[in-house]
Amino acid sequence: MSIPFYDGGVASGLLAGVLFGYVLEAAGFGSARKLTGQFSLKDFAVFKVMFTAVLVAAVGLYLLRVGGVIAGNAVFVPTLFFWAIAAGGMLIGAGFALGGYCPGTSIVGLASGRIDALVFVAGMVGGTAVFAYGFEPMTGFYFAAKGPDAQRLPDLLGLPEWQILAGLIVIAILGFRLGSRLERARGGPFTAEDVCVPGDAAGAKNNPTPSTQAGYVS
Amino acid sequence: MTAGPRPFWPPLAAGLALGLALLLTFVITGHGLGASGFVTRLAAQISAWLAPEATLANAYFGPFVKAGAVLASWITWEVIGVLIGAYLGARSAGRSSVQIEKGPNVSRGQRLAYAFAGGALVGFGARLARGCTSGLGLSGGATLAVAGFVFLAGFFIAGFLVSMLARRVWQ
Numbered sequence: 456m457s458i459p460f461y462d463g464g465v466a467s468g469l470l471a472g473v474l475f476g477y478v479l480e481a482a483g484f485g486s487a488r489k490l491t492g493q494f495s496l497k498d499f500a501v502f503k504v505m506f507t508a509v510l511v512a513a514v515g516l517y518l519l520r521v522g523g524v525i526a527g528n529a530v531f532v533p534t535l536f537f538w539a540i541a542a543g544g545m546l547i548g549a550g551f552a553l554g555g556y557c558p559g560t561s562i563v564g565l566a567s568g569r570i571d572a573l574v575f576v577a578g579m580v581g582g583t584a585v586f587a588y589g590f591e592p593m594t595g596f597y598f599a600a601k602g603p604d605a606q607r608l609p610d611l612l613g614l615p616e617w618q619i620l621a622g623l624i625v626i627a628i629l630g631f632r633l634g635s636r637l638e639r640a641r642g643g644p645f646t647a648e649d650v651c652v653p654g655d656a657a658g659a660k661n662n663p664t665p666s667t668q669a670g671y672v673s
Numbered sequence: 674m675t676a677g678p679r680p681f682w683p684p685l686a687a688g689l690a691l692g693l694a695l696l697l698t699f700v701i702t703g704h705g706l707g708a709s710g711f712v713t714r715l716a717a718q719i720s721a722w723l724a725p726e727a728t729l730a731n732a733y734f735g736p737f738v739k740a741g742a743v744l745a746s747w748i749t750w751e752v753i754g755v756l757i758g759a760y761l762g763a764r765s766a767g768r769s770s771v772q773i774e775k776g777p778n779v780s781r782g783q784r785l786a787y788a789f790a791g792g793a794l795v796g797f798g799a800r801l802a803r804g805c806t807s808g809l810g811l812s813g814g815a816t817l818a819v820a821g822f823v824f825l826a827g828f829f830i831a832g833f834l835v836s837m838l839a840r841r842v843w844q
Contacts, residue, residue: 554791
Protein backbone atom coordinates (compact mmCIF):
# COMPACT_ATOMS: atom_id res chain seq x y z
CA MET A 456 0.00 0.00 0.00
CA SER A 457 1.48 3.30 -1.05
CA ILE A 458 0.82 6.76 0.33
CA PRO A 459 -0.97 8.97 -0.76
CA PHE A 460 -3.97 6.68 -1.26
CA TYR A 461 -5.40 8.71 -4.20
CA ASP A 462 -8.86 8.06 -2.81
CA GLY A 463 -11.40 10.20 -4.68
CA GLY A 464 -14.50 8.63 -3.14
CA VAL A 465 -17.54 9.91 -1.32
CA ALA A 466 -16.27 9.16 2.20
CA SER A 467 -12.94 10.82 1.49
CA GLY A 468 -14.68 13.97 0.20
CA LEU A 469 -17.10 14.13 3.11
CA LEU A 470 -14.35 13.60 5.70
CA ALA A 471 -12.07 16.29 4.23
CA GLY A 472 -15.02 18.67 3.86
CA VAL A 473 -16.40 18.21 7.38
CA LEU A 474 -12.96 18.91 8.89
CA PHE A 475 -12.43 21.89 6.56
CA GLY A 476 -15.86 23.40 7.28
CA TYR A 477 -15.69 22.82 11.03
CA VAL A 478 -12.29 24.49 11.38
CA LEU A 479 -13.10 27.44 9.09
CA GLU A 480 -16.27 28.12 11.11
CA ALA A 481 -14.36 27.85 14.39
CA ALA A 482 -11.83 30.38 13.06
CA GLY A 483 -14.68 32.85 12.47
CA PHE A 484 -14.58 32.52 8.68
CA GLY A 485 -18.35 32.30 8.34
CA SER A 486 -18.52 36.02 9.06
CA ALA A 487 -18.08 38.51 6.21
CA ARG A 488 -17.18 41.30 8.64
CA LYS A 489 -14.49 39.24 10.33
CA LEU A 490 -13.10 38.17 6.95
CA THR A 491 -13.03 41.69 5.46
CA GLY A 492 -11.56 43.02 8.72
CA GLN A 493 -8.30 41.69 7.25
CA PHE A 494 -8.27 44.38 4.60
CA SER A 495 -9.06 47.23 6.99
CA LEU A 496 -6.19 45.84 9.14
CA LYS A 497 -8.54 45.46 12.08
CA ASP A 498 -8.57 41.65 12.12
CA PHE A 499 -5.61 39.53 11.00
CA ALA A 500 -7.36 36.14 11.31
CA VAL A 501 -7.27 35.53 7.53
CA PHE A 502 -3.51 36.10 7.34
CA LYS A 503 -2.74 34.28 10.59
CA VAL A 504 -4.92 31.21 10.01
CA MET A 505 -3.97 30.80 6.34
CA PHE A 506 -0.26 31.34 6.85
CA THR A 507 -0.17 28.94 9.82
CA ALA A 508 -2.11 26.27 7.90
CA VAL A 509 0.11 26.62 4.81
CA LEU A 510 3.24 26.22 6.94
CA VAL A 511 1.92 23.29 9.01
CA ALA A 512 0.95 21.40 5.85
CA ALA A 513 4.14 22.42 3.99
CA VAL A 514 6.38 21.25 6.85
CA GLY A 515 4.28 18.08 7.16
CA LEU A 516 4.64 17.29 3.45
CA TYR A 517 8.40 18.00 3.69
CA LEU A 518 8.81 15.62 6.64
CA LEU A 519 6.74 12.90 4.93
CA ARG A 520 8.97 13.23 1.87
CA VAL A 521 12.27 13.32 3.81
CA GLY A 522 11.05 10.35 5.87
CA GLY A 523 10.42 8.39 2.66
CA VAL A 524 6.67 8.06 3.34
CA ILE A 525 5.65 9.84 0.12
CA ALA A 526 7.52 10.29 -3.17
CA GLY A 527 8.86 13.65 -4.36
CA ASN A 528 6.14 14.08 -6.98
CA ALA A 529 3.38 12.36 -5.01
CA VAL A 530 1.03 15.32 -4.49
CA PHE A 531 -0.56 17.66 -7.02
CA VAL A 532 1.35 20.93 -7.58
CA PRO A 533 -0.43 23.55 -9.72
CA THR A 534 1.45 25.00 -12.70
CA LEU A 535 1.90 28.75 -13.09
CA PHE A 536 0.19 30.61 -15.92
CA PHE A 537 1.43 33.99 -14.76
CA TRP A 538 -1.05 36.50 -16.18
CA ALA A 539 -4.21 34.44 -15.71
CA ILE A 540 -3.32 33.45 -12.15
CA ALA A 541 -2.19 36.97 -11.14
CA ALA A 542 -5.31 38.55 -12.69
CA GLY A 543 -7.62 35.85 -11.31
CA GLY A 544 -6.09 36.27 -7.84
CA MET A 545 -6.67 40.02 -8.07
CA LEU A 546 -10.30 39.55 -9.13
CA ILE A 547 -10.86 37.19 -6.19
CA GLY A 548 -9.22 39.68 -3.79
CA ALA A 549 -11.40 42.47 -5.19
CA GLY A 550 -14.58 40.38 -5.03
CA PHE A 551 -13.71 39.27 -1.48
CA ALA A 552 -13.27 42.90 -0.33
CA LEU A 553 -16.56 43.88 -1.99
CA GLY A 554 -18.73 40.83 -1.31
CA GLY A 555 -17.21 39.60 1.95
CA TYR A 556 -16.28 36.02 1.06
CA CYS A 557 -14.20 33.70 -1.11
CA PRO A 558 -15.64 30.44 -2.52
CA GLY A 559 -14.86 28.27 0.53
CA THR A 560 -15.83 30.80 3.18
CA SER A 561 -19.13 31.58 1.40
CA ILE A 562 -20.13 27.93 1.92
CA VAL A 563 -19.23 28.32 5.62
CA GLY A 564 -21.19 31.59 5.83
CA LEU A 565 -24.20 29.91 4.24
CA ALA A 566 -24.01 27.03 6.73
CA SER A 567 -23.94 29.49 9.65
CA GLY A 568 -27.07 31.28 8.44
CA ARG A 569 -25.75 34.22 6.37
CA ILE A 570 -28.24 35.21 3.68
CA ASP A 571 -25.61 37.46 2.06
CA ALA A 572 -23.45 34.33 1.61
CA LEU A 573 -26.23 32.63 -0.36
CA VAL A 574 -26.44 35.69 -2.65
CA PHE A 575 -22.64 35.63 -2.98
CA VAL A 576 -22.80 31.98 -4.14
CA ALA A 577 -25.44 32.96 -6.73
CA GLY A 578 -23.06 35.72 -7.90
CA MET A 579 -20.24 33.17 -8.25
CA VAL A 580 -22.41 30.91 -10.40
CA GLY A 581 -23.20 33.95 -12.59
CA GLY A 582 -19.54 34.99 -12.85
CA THR A 583 -18.54 31.42 -13.75
CA ALA A 584 -21.16 31.35 -16.54
CA VAL A 585 -19.93 34.71 -17.89
CA PHE A 586 -16.40 33.29 -17.96
CA ALA A 587 -17.50 30.09 -19.72
CA TYR A 588 -19.48 31.91 -22.42
CA GLY A 589 -16.69 34.45 -22.95
CA PHE A 590 -13.93 31.86 -22.81
CA GLU A 591 -12.89 31.48 -26.45
CA PRO A 592 -11.58 35.05 -27.05
CA MET A 593 -9.68 34.82 -23.74
CA THR A 594 -7.75 31.63 -24.42
CA GLY A 595 -4.56 33.49 -25.45
CA PHE A 596 -4.50 35.32 -22.10
CA TYR A 597 -5.57 32.17 -20.24
CA PHE A 598 -2.49 30.23 -21.40
CA ALA A 599 0.02 33.13 -21.54
CA ALA A 600 3.38 33.13 -19.71
CA LYS A 601 3.26 29.49 -18.66
CA GLY A 602 5.90 28.46 -16.13
CA PRO A 603 7.60 25.06 -15.90
CA ASP A 604 5.19 22.22 -15.01
CA ALA A 605 4.47 22.02 -11.27
CA GLN A 606 7.21 24.54 -10.46
CA ARG A 607 7.90 25.09 -6.74
CA LEU A 608 9.68 27.86 -4.84
CA PRO A 609 12.81 25.72 -4.21
CA ASP A 610 13.12 25.25 -8.03
CA LEU A 611 12.51 28.95 -8.77
CA LEU A 612 14.88 30.31 -6.12
CA GLY A 613 17.48 27.54 -6.32
CA LEU A 614 17.44 27.08 -2.55
CA PRO A 615 16.98 23.94 -0.43
CA GLU A 616 13.42 23.43 0.77
CA TRP A 617 14.25 23.71 4.48
CA GLN A 618 15.65 27.21 3.91
CA ILE A 619 12.44 28.31 2.15
CA LEU A 620 10.36 26.88 5.00
CA ALA A 621 12.56 28.62 7.59
CA GLY A 622 12.24 31.91 5.69
CA LEU A 623 8.44 31.58 5.53
CA ILE A 624 8.29 30.82 9.27
CA VAL A 625 10.26 34.02 10.00
CA ILE A 626 7.87 36.02 7.75
CA ALA A 627 4.89 34.44 9.54
CA ILE A 628 6.22 35.36 12.99
CA LEU A 629 6.87 38.97 11.92
CA GLY A 630 3.41 39.11 10.29
CA PHE A 631 1.75 37.76 13.47
CA ARG A 632 3.45 40.38 15.64
CA LEU A 633 2.71 43.28 13.29
CA GLY A 634 -0.86 42.05 12.84
CA SER A 635 -1.57 41.79 16.56
CA ARG A 636 -0.22 45.31 17.08
CA LEU A 637 -2.45 46.72 14.30
CA GLU A 638 -5.47 44.79 15.63
CA ARG A 639 -5.04 46.36 19.08
CA ALA A 640 -4.59 49.85 17.58
CA ARG A 641 -7.79 49.52 15.54
CA GLY A 642 -10.10 48.01 18.15
CA GLY A 643 -10.14 44.50 16.67
CA PRO A 644 -10.22 41.60 16.21
CA PHE A 645 -13.93 40.79 15.77
CA THR A 646 -15.21 38.37 18.40
CA ALA A 647 -18.07 35.87 18.07
CA GLU A 648 -20.24 38.22 20.17
CA ASP A 649 -19.56 41.01 17.67
CA VAL A 650 -20.62 39.14 14.55
CA CYS A 651 -22.96 36.30 15.56
CA VAL A 652 -25.97 38.35 16.61
CA PRO A 653 -28.86 38.23 14.16
CA GLY A 654 -30.24 40.98 11.96
CA ASP A 655 -29.77 44.66 12.64
CA ALA A 656 -27.49 44.19 15.60
CA ALA A 657 -24.79 44.03 12.89
CA GLY A 658 -22.07 46.60 13.36
CA ALA A 659 -21.79 45.78 17.03
CA LYS A 660 -18.09 46.56 17.05
CA ASN A 661 -18.74 50.26 16.49
CA ASN A 662 -21.68 50.27 18.84
CA PRO A 663 -21.08 47.69 21.57
CA THR A 664 -23.96 45.27 22.09
CA PRO A 665 -25.21 44.78 25.64
CA SER A 666 -24.55 41.23 26.79
CA THR A 667 -28.28 40.62 27.22
CA GLN A 668 -28.81 41.31 23.54
CA ALA A 669 -26.10 38.87 22.52
CA GLY A 670 -28.02 36.24 24.48
CA TYR A 671 -30.80 35.66 21.98
CA VAL A 672 -28.59 33.94 19.46
CA SER A 673 -30.28 30.71 18.51
CA MET B 674 -30.61 29.59 25.82
CA THR B 675 -29.17 32.65 27.51
CA ALA B 676 -25.43 32.20 27.03
CA GLY B 677 -23.80 34.12 24.20
CA PRO B 678 -21.91 32.50 21.33
CA ARG B 679 -18.77 30.61 22.26
CA PRO B 680 -15.57 32.46 21.27
CA PHE B 681 -13.81 31.72 17.99
CA TRP B 682 -10.67 29.62 18.25
CA PRO B 683 -7.42 31.62 18.51
CA PRO B 684 -5.91 32.04 15.01
CA LEU B 685 -2.83 29.93 15.81
CA ALA B 686 -4.96 26.99 17.01
CA ALA B 687 -7.33 27.28 14.03
CA GLY B 688 -4.36 27.49 11.64
CA LEU B 689 -2.75 24.42 13.21
CA ALA B 690 -6.00 22.44 12.93
CA LEU B 691 -6.57 23.61 9.35
CA GLY B 692 -3.00 22.69 8.40
CA LEU B 693 -3.43 19.18 9.84
CA ALA B 694 -6.77 18.74 8.03
CA LEU B 695 -5.07 19.85 4.80
CA LEU B 696 -2.15 17.47 5.37
CA LEU B 697 -4.58 14.58 5.99
CA THR B 698 -6.39 15.47 2.75
CA PHE B 699 -3.09 15.33 0.83
CA VAL B 700 -2.30 11.92 2.36
CA ILE B 701 -5.75 10.51 1.51
CA THR B 702 -6.31 12.04 -1.93
CA GLY B 703 -2.94 13.25 -3.27
CA HIS B 704 -4.31 16.78 -3.61
CA GLY B 705 -5.51 19.55 -1.31
CA LEU B 706 -8.81 21.20 -0.43
CA GLY B 707 -10.87 23.32 -2.80
CA ALA B 708 -14.21 25.01 -3.37
CA SER B 709 -14.45 26.82 -6.71
CA GLY B 710 -14.31 23.55 -8.66
CA PHE B 711 -17.73 22.76 -7.20
CA VAL B 712 -19.09 26.17 -8.24
CA THR B 713 -17.87 25.48 -11.81
CA ARG B 714 -19.70 22.15 -11.88
CA LEU B 715 -22.83 23.74 -10.38
CA ALA B 716 -22.76 26.51 -13.02
CA ALA B 717 -22.22 23.97 -15.82
CA GLN B 718 -25.12 21.84 -14.53
CA ILE B 719 -27.49 24.83 -14.24
CA SER B 720 -26.44 25.94 -17.72
CA ALA B 721 -27.13 22.42 -19.03
CA TRP B 722 -30.61 22.46 -17.51
CA LEU B 723 -31.43 25.88 -18.96
CA ALA B 724 -29.72 25.60 -22.36
CA PRO B 725 -28.60 22.02 -23.07
CA GLU B 726 -27.36 22.56 -26.63
CA ALA B 727 -25.49 25.82 -25.98
CA THR B 728 -23.84 24.23 -22.93
CA LEU B 729 -22.74 21.18 -24.91
CA ALA B 730 -21.31 23.45 -27.62
CA ASN B 731 -19.55 25.73 -25.12
CA ALA B 732 -15.76 25.43 -25.14
CA TYR B 733 -15.48 25.60 -21.32
CA PHE B 734 -18.66 23.88 -20.05
CA GLY B 735 -18.93 21.37 -22.91
CA PRO B 736 -16.31 18.88 -21.64
CA PHE B 737 -17.99 18.74 -18.21
CA VAL B 738 -21.36 17.90 -19.78
CA LYS B 739 -19.89 15.39 -22.24
CA ALA B 740 -18.23 13.53 -19.36
CA GLY B 741 -21.71 13.09 -17.81
CA ALA B 742 -22.92 13.36 -14.19
CA VAL B 743 -21.53 16.89 -13.89
CA LEU B 744 -21.95 17.14 -10.12
CA ALA B 745 -20.76 13.61 -9.28
CA SER B 746 -17.24 14.50 -8.24
CA TRP B 747 -15.00 14.43 -5.16
CA ILE B 748 -15.23 18.24 -4.86
CA THR B 749 -19.04 18.07 -4.59
CA TRP B 750 -18.81 15.64 -1.67
CA GLU B 751 -16.15 17.82 -0.11
CA VAL B 752 -18.35 20.95 -0.33
CA ILE B 753 -21.32 19.02 1.13
CA GLY B 754 -18.93 18.06 3.94
CA VAL B 755 -18.01 21.75 4.42
CA LEU B 756 -21.71 22.60 4.77
CA ILE B 757 -22.19 19.82 7.34
CA GLY B 758 -19.02 20.60 9.30
CA ALA B 759 -19.64 24.35 9.41
CA TYR B 760 -23.31 23.85 10.35
CA LEU B 761 -22.48 21.44 13.19
CA GLY B 762 -19.75 23.78 14.45
CA ALA B 763 -21.91 26.90 14.32
CA ARG B 764 -24.92 25.21 15.95
CA SER B 765 -22.96 23.56 18.74
CA ALA B 766 -21.12 26.79 19.59
CA GLY B 767 -24.21 29.02 19.47
CA ARG B 768 -22.73 30.92 16.52
CA SER B 769 -25.45 30.08 14.01
CA SER B 770 -27.47 33.21 13.25
CA VAL B 771 -29.81 33.85 10.35
CA GLN B 772 -28.94 37.35 9.21
CA ILE B 773 -27.81 39.57 6.38
CA GLU B 774 -24.41 40.44 7.73
CA LYS B 775 -23.43 44.01 6.88
CA GLY B 776 -21.86 47.20 8.11
CA PRO B 777 -24.13 49.76 9.78
CA ASN B 778 -24.00 52.29 6.92
CA VAL B 779 -25.49 50.25 4.08
CA SER B 780 -29.04 49.01 3.55
CA ARG B 781 -29.83 45.32 3.26
CA GLY B 782 -30.55 45.73 -0.45
CA GLN B 783 -27.20 47.44 -1.02
CA ARG B 784 -25.41 44.73 0.96
CA LEU B 785 -26.99 41.98 -1.13
CA ALA B 786 -26.10 43.85 -4.34
CA TYR B 787 -22.47 44.09 -3.18
CA ALA B 788 -22.56 40.38 -2.25
CA PHE B 789 -23.78 39.44 -5.73
CA ALA B 790 -21.26 41.71 -7.50
CA GLY B 791 -18.41 40.45 -5.32
CA GLY B 792 -19.48 36.86 -5.94
CA ALA B 793 -19.54 37.44 -9.71
CA LEU B 794 -15.97 38.85 -9.65
CA VAL B 795 -14.84 35.87 -7.56
CA GLY B 796 -16.60 33.34 -9.82
CA PHE B 797 -14.97 34.83 -12.92
CA GLY B 798 -11.58 35.24 -11.22
CA ALA B 799 -11.51 31.67 -9.94
CA ARG B 800 -11.95 30.30 -13.47
CA LEU B 801 -9.27 32.62 -14.81
CA ALA B 802 -6.85 31.62 -12.04
CA ARG B 803 -7.81 27.90 -12.28
CA GLY B 804 -8.59 27.85 -8.56
CA CYS B 805 -9.42 29.96 -5.53
CA THR B 806 -8.17 30.87 -2.09
CA SER B 807 -8.54 27.22 -0.99
CA GLY B 808 -7.27 25.38 -4.05
CA LEU B 809 -4.46 27.72 -5.09
CA GLY B 810 -3.72 29.89 -2.05
CA LEU B 811 -3.99 27.31 0.74
CA SER B 812 -3.35 23.98 -1.01
CA GLY B 813 -0.98 25.37 -3.67
CA GLY B 814 0.87 27.37 -1.03
CA ALA B 815 1.31 24.25 1.09
CA THR B 816 3.05 22.47 -1.81
CA LEU B 817 5.24 25.61 -2.16
CA ALA B 818 3.94 25.99 -5.74
CA VAL B 819 5.04 29.23 -7.40
CA ALA B 820 1.48 29.48 -8.76
CA GLY B 821 0.11 29.54 -5.19
CA PHE B 822 2.29 32.47 -4.15
CA VAL B 823 1.58 34.47 -7.32
CA PHE B 824 -2.12 33.93 -6.58
CA LEU B 825 -1.77 35.04 -2.94
CA ALA B 826 0.16 38.19 -3.95
CA GLY B 827 -2.60 39.18 -6.40
CA PHE B 828 -5.31 38.35 -3.84
CA PHE B 829 -3.86 40.51 -1.06
CA ILE B 830 -2.82 43.45 -3.32
CA ALA B 831 -6.25 43.79 -4.92
CA GLY B 832 -8.00 43.08 -1.63
CA PHE B 833 -6.32 46.01 0.09
CA LEU B 834 -6.86 48.36 -2.89
CA VAL B 835 -10.56 47.56 -3.33
CA SER B 836 -11.11 47.57 0.42
CA MET B 837 -10.19 51.28 0.46
CA LEU B 838 -12.91 51.95 -2.13
CA ALA B 839 -15.46 49.61 -0.53
CA ARG B 840 -14.95 50.77 3.05
CA ARG B 841 -18.50 52.03 3.42
CA VAL B 842 -19.88 48.51 2.86
CA TRP B 843 -18.43 47.40 6.17
CA GLN B 844 -17.87 50.45 8.38
